[in-house]
Amino acid sequence: MNKNYFILCLCLALTPFCSNAQVVNGDFETITCNFIPSNWGMTFLQQTTIDTQTGQTTGDEIQYTWCIPSMVYVSTEPQSGNYAMEISNALNVTQNKVIPGVANIFSDSSQSGPGWNPGVPIAVNEDVSMFGFYYKFMPAGDDIAQARMQVFDENSNEIGQATIDISGTHNEYTYIYQTINYTSTATPAFMIIAFSMAKEGSTPTFGTRLVIDNVVTNFAALGLEQNNLPNKFSFYPTLVDNEINIIPGNLQSDSISYKIINAQGSIIKQNTVSDSSAYIYTMDVSSLSSGMYFLQAESNTGSVIKKFIKK
Structure with a gap:
């Protein structure tokens, strides 16, 4: 008798809290022993069949872009510092189907991936107004990647978001940012940032690469430094x-x-x-x-x- 199971594969990626933003390891300088950025990752469910009589396990053959069995990993092509984050697609060889890579931010650096709880808290009085980052995009086809940031209140209601489409070939770093569109005056409590290799409705291509560095969520996106003096101004x-x-x-x-x-x-x-x-x-x-x-x-x-x- 064969029984189907799902094996949870966690691919780690991106960002610790930095002075210019509420983004954990947004400069990707903190990495794991597996050469993966801390606090970023992907929850990937792979179906596996186990023969209960023989104990033999079978599953689809998955091919990754590099030798690392992950779709999110460290890049040694940073915009600044020593590292950046790279995302790529995988190929389900058995089904001849491309699996788009996704990097989600998560707060617990002791974990190897976001699991079912991606996101990071927003500190009290922290101004989260912008979403900006550097990127290089090397599509193998007509791919459209997407970056998305969502802001939530303490009751997990979405109160703001920013979405950025990434397309065309960019072999050199390009800077991009967008203001966050708030729909509520509620106090921001936590946020989710995700980089997806396939915008909804688009078709990913195996071999496409996206490199991200220096993710920020406030005035640093405009190249402005904020010196938070006591709140008398x-x-x-x-x-x-x-x-x-x-x-x-x-x-x-x-x-x-x-x-x-x-x-x-x-x-x-x-x-x-x-x-x-x-x-x-x-x-x-x-x-x-x-x-x-x-x-x-x-x-x-x-x-x-x-x-x-x-x-």
């Missing part, structure tokens, strides 16, 4: 009609530079204000188009970035 309102009222707090100095940056990372308005005492500075934003923007305030005591919405 503030402004109001965050949903703006015509003016923003700014309270400099710990940024007070001889002068403060205020910049308004759009979602593409361009500075569209900038003022430098002399300061000799506490004050509320009013900035006119009536000419801005509707959408999300970032207010960056800089002085010799530090720099702070916050976001707002123009009605």
